[in-house]
Amino acid sequence: MADSSDLAKAILEVQQVNYCSLSSIAFLIWDVCITFGDEVNYIWRQSNRSPIKYLFLFTRYFSVVGQMIFFLRSLGFFWTPPIPRAICQAWFIAQSLWTALLIIAVELIFGIRVYALYQSSRWIRNLLLFVFACDFLVVFITFAVMIPKFQYYDNCFPFTKTSDFGFLRIMTVTPISVQTVLILLTLVKAIPSIRNATHKTPLVLVVARDGTWAYLLISVFILFNGFFYDVLSLLPRSLILSWFMTVLSFSSCRLILNIAKLGDRETTANLDHEHFPEFTSDLQMGELHEMESTVNRDAPLGSPDTPNGVPSDVEEISASPHLELQESV
Template structure:
């Protein structure tokens, strides 16, 4: 199992590293140049490099063949916290995009922030109610997860709402102007691809949690982090 986990983690790290390298020039031009007061700048950088650091740590531990320095439950809590942090940062970034589309509507911003924060709290509650029932092997690889952990994936509802708001505003703009708008088309493409990419990792994870009681959940976690870091 350790060998398979190392292989999956390495493939996810390779994908994330490739994506980082191919977009690094844009990152320098459009993100690094922003003021240190820019929320977008820090949301972007934290999402990208927390995920990268997490994958490097996972691989280092797999290669060393040792148990994590924390207890199995402590290490799981750290992993889930990293995943949830990345998810929340991605959603906050999407909120910034959507609110910009709606001319910085303060009421919409408040509602969306409530959804993101509420979803984060609900996800952590789902994890907290199942973590003490999680079972591990000798190397702290999860072998059984309580069904309550599935509740942690309700954040996908928030992301669906953000996608619908993005598409509605973009399509409306294209309809009333009756002309091409490259930036709007780009937001439609990226918003849709982000949602589909997250669905691609969330659905298999939820299925494994329910069908196999989480026996192979560790095999998906690296790609979960890689996809969200790219999102």
């Protein structure tokens, strides 16, 4: 009776894991479907040199492919327990790298937004390069040193020894630290601009708002997985793993599409102003700043358009509450 009860419990757990995986895939595909029109309009038409274009496509479809592979594996499509240690180790490495690459892609999107927000500042560029270099080194060293030491259950779940949890702690603290630095840099730059803005939806507000909720959502999954993994049963572990990739894809795509759609509305509203360049979602930085500097420098001092000698269209640019926002992102 005990064996039958354990077998029934194991079968029920496997079913629940499959349902979790299937639900995360269904949500991800649903999100792709409802935003596919925006993807075509705002992403496909971008220049092939735009890093945002490739980061968007990578985080969206790399996650879909990964989710489907993991779901097929949970169905026993590739193999069934007990699974040899060599296969478990290769599978765990592939799974961890898959997730790590998605996290790095999301961090790069955050970094590009920060770089644009600070108008391509040299010190920001150097700071971001330093942060990402440290991130890469920590991840690489952690994978190389710790993964060969792992032991696995029959279902390929690792961490049977307390010492092995060091890997999980490092892989939790590192992305959280990087993303915390990036969101703090965003808020430091955004809050003063938001206070001074008079427009209903300043672009920098969208950058700060989306960056904050994406940071919190991703951090919850990372922290929950990193610090509670050892006390969780099979179902919550699988739930976190399957939905984490979905959250990464969903968050990164929204970070890009929301800016693109707002920029498109701003461009449409200002089509009658020749001095506004076309706004695209590939985060072109400094265009308006450079244009304003050139016009102000070359404007004739005796221009009759305004009392102070500055043409009226230049004053309109300078007075626009969106100047700093659009030139930054």
